[in-house]
Amino acid sequence: MKSKSTKQKLPYVERDVSWMYFNQRILLEASRPEVPLLERINFLGIYSNNLDEFFRVRVATLNRIIEYGNKNFRKEQETALRTLKQIGKLHNRYYEQFEKIFTKILEELKEENIFVIKETEMTLEQKEFITFFYQNKLNGSTNPLFLNSSHPFNDQTDENIYLAVRLTRKDTSGKEKEKDYAVIELPTTEFGRFIQLPQKDGKTYLIFLDDVIRYCLPMIFVGMKYTDYEAYTFKFTKDAEMEIDSDLRTGVLQKISKGVKSRKKGEPIRFVYDEQMPKDLLRKLIGVLNIDKNDTRVAGGRYHNFKDLMTFPDCNRKDLKYPQWTPIFKKELNGSESLLTLIRQKDRSLHYPFHSFDTFIRVLREAAISKEVTSIKMTLYRLAKDSKVVKALICAAKNGKKVTVVIELLARFDEASNINWSKKMQDAGIHVIFGVEGLKIHSKLVHIATRNGDIACISTGNFHEGNARMYTDYTIMTAHRPIVREVNSVFNFIEKPYAPTNFRELLVSPNDMRKRLISLINKEIKNKEQGKEAYILAKVNHITDHTLVEKLYEASMAGVKVDLVVRGNCSLVTGLPGISENIHINGIIDRYLEHSRIFIFANDGDEKYYIGSADWMPRNLDNRIEVVTPVYDKEIQADLKKVVLYGLQDTAKGRIVDGSGENQPSQYASFSIPFRSQEELYNEYKRDNE
Numbered sequence: 001m002k003s004k005s006t007k008q009k010l011p012y013v014e015r016d017v018s019w020m021y022f023n024q025r026i027l028l029e030a031s032r033p034e035v036p037l038l039e040r041i042n043f044l045g046i047y048s049n050n051l052d053e054f055f056r057v058r059v060a061t062l063n064r065i066i067e068y069g070n071k072n073f074r075k076e077q078e079t080a081l082r083t084l085k086q087i088g089k090l091h092n093r094y095y096e097q098f099e100k101i102f103t104k105i106l107e108e109l110k111e112e113n114i115f116v117i118k119e120t121e122m123t124l125e126q127k128e129f130i131t132f133f134y135q136n137k138l139n140g141s142t143n144p145l146f147l148n149s150s151h152p153f154n155d156q157t158d159e160n161i162y163l164a165v166r167l168t169r170k171d172t173s174g175k176e177k178e179k180d181y182a183v184i185e186l187p188t189t190e191f192g193r194f195i196q197l198p199q200k201d202g203k204t205y206l207i208f209l210d211d212v213i214r215y216c217l218p219m220i221f222v223g224m225k226y227t228d229y230e231a232y233t234f235k236f237t238k239d240a241e242m243e244i245d246s247d248l249r250t251g252v253l254q255k256i257s258k259g260v261k262s263r264k265k266g267e268p269i270r271f272v273y274d275e276q277m278p279k280d281l282l283r284k285l286i287g288v289l290n291i292d293k294n295d296t297r298v299a300g301g302r303y304h305n306f307k308d309l310m311t312f313p314d315c316n317r318k319d320l321k322y323p324q325w326t327p328i329f330k331k332e333l334n335g336s337e338s339l340l341t342l343i344r345q346k347d348r349s350l351h352y353p354f355h356s357f358d359t360f361i362r363v364l365r366e367a368a369i370s371k372e373v374t375s376i377k378m379t380l381y382r383l384a385k386d387s388k389v390v391k392a393l394i395c396a397a398k399n400g401k402k403v404t405v406v407i408e409l410l411a412r413f414d415e416a417s418n419i420n421w422s423k424k425m426q427d428a429g430i431h432v433i434f435g436v437e438g439l440k441i442h443s444k445l446v447h448i449a450t451r452n453g454d455i456a457c458i459s460t461g462n463f464h465e466g467n468a469r470m471y472t473d474y475t476i477m478t479a480h481r482p483i484v485r486e487v488n489s490v491f492n493f494i495e496k497p498y499a500p501t502n503f504r505e506l507l508v509s510p511n512d513m514r515k516r517l518i519s520l521i522n523k524e525i526k527n528k529e530q531g532k533e534a535y536i537l538a539k540v541n542h543i544t545d546h547t548l549v550e551k552l553y554e555a556s557m558a559g560v561k562v563d564l565v566v567r568g569n570c571s572l573v574t575g576l577p578g579i580s581e582n583i584h585i586n587g588i589i590d591r592y593l594e595h596s597r598i599f600i601f602a603n604d605g606d607e608k609y610y611i612g613s614a615d616w617m618p619r620n621l622d623n624r625i626e627v628v629t630p631v632y633d634k635e636i637q638a639d640l641k642k643v644v645l646y647g648l649q650d651t652a653k654g655r656i657v658d659g660s661g662e663n664q665p666s667q668y669a670s671f672s673i674p675f676r677s678q679e680e681l682y683n684e685y686k687r688d689n690e
Helices: 004-009 015-029 037-067 071-111 124-138 209-220 252-259 279-289 306-311 339-345 358-369 388-398 415-427 481-495 513-529 546-557 618-622 634-649 677-688
Strands: 114-117 162-170 176-185 194-200 203-208 228-238 268-274 296-300 348-352 373-380 402-407 431-433 445-450 455-459 471-478 507-509 535-540 561-566 583-588 597-601 608-612 624-630 654-656
Touching (some): 015 037, 071 114, 071 296, 209 228, 339 358, 339 455, 358 373, 358 388, 358 445, 373 388, 402 415, 402 481, 507 618, 513 546, 513 597, 513 618, 535 634, 546 583, 618 624
Parallel strands (some): 402 431
Antiparallel strands (some): 194 203, 348 471, 373 445, 445 455, 455 471, 507 624, 535 597, 597 608
């Protein structure tokens, strides 16, 4: 057992710093020449979109902690201030990297006869096209707001991008008579960020909406007798909320959230602007937006809000996109036989997006119309706009099944969609439960009661058609009675969260998941000390929980090999002699978002396998209802091990996660040519299905 002083010396990368390292891995993917050009643009958009959300929530939380005037939280405030400074430095460094990558991509697009031009580069024909476009479509959607002290600017959305305009009136001698300042919100929702100009000589021409409006400024301010027009792009990110499921000790954030008066919800905390913006216009904006010393300021290039690159036109160039990987319908589950019967015969699995999510929809549809099914219970975290899942559940309710749905109303940025679907389900007679106060329902569960034996589905990801096309997630469908019974008990626990509930098969948080995970790691340590086979293999999104981080260090110090595939936040520092030289971590960024959570423990040769919804973070272990299930089927176990091992071996898309933030390409000794795990898995699943 390590002393307290020893524990305190163990290295730990702050969650938010490690997140910056993760997001840079996405940025680096945009720089890879072997990635199709339009996909590289998409990665720039993902990077930017992630950054917006990070500032809205995580940086907002750090700002609130810093501003909270209570000496009892000095330690948290010092950590937050140190973290915020690191984030600022990394943000500026990565921004420069972003600009270079974007500039290079624009040059490479020209080689493919795709030209992104400025308003000053337009031909006469293109100018006529834009004038017509403004008069017939854009006019009326560009509504300038003059910057004066009487007009509040805090009701403007940070979802969009803005032009700050300096308007000047000069007399006939050229002497400045009057100057005005205005802001125009770009109507990207209506028109998109990119306007496609007429093709010429086989060349495609695109122009930013920003530049369209720059060109149209004399028409927008017609009749106001301005002689000079200047426009500079800027954007800001608002404080969205206080994140109460942080890594801080229980209660700290709730108190801070109530105690902070100086920072109102919704104030800008990040301000990104064109470095060419005149100082007088910049001062005016900073004053109106109430940007202070703790807020992040970035002097950047001509364009911002690069999340819009996620909708960059494909220009009918499929050759510049990833080749299509059509989701596979597993032969064993794609016949005429009842899927419920097949699941009762043997545990079944689906690995999205390699396998089609429609197979899971078929399970729900069959349950909705089968006369043997009496009830369906399901947890829902995020829902597609046109959710086939919900339609199947509504069908079941109308067919007389007892349907219970636990829906999480606090799934960030999906609240409105979830509320809308909740009303429709209630109208159809579905019993809708809105979670447990103080606990997010993050588990991914289905329980189907039938007259011939009950069935359960446990997944690592949302039951969401859109996610299942982009996220790698794993679903187990089983009739194994102890597991199925306990899945049903989870639903009972959600309805009566204070009733004592014990789980023997499932690992459930906040009940005992951390305790059970520690026990599994301790078993590996003990086995290693006794000369038995001991190792840990895992694939997970995030590892930031202090207790588990220290426990993994302890395992490494005991000689246990710990091999991890970690996509996002990772607080571990690897390769330190005497502490973490037995820990190896690979981080993969590829066409699909790595999302499945898989845990494998050697257990002296009798391996234990688990999958589930939980990452190794305090929020997942303390503030959410999460479920991790054991997996007993040998074929599924073999597939899960392959998924993890392939992830560890990925040298094509993997990067070394070691706590340094260097994000060096992964090097795996046994491969002389790049190994791409997602491609290898898809090809193998395809071959297995032939």
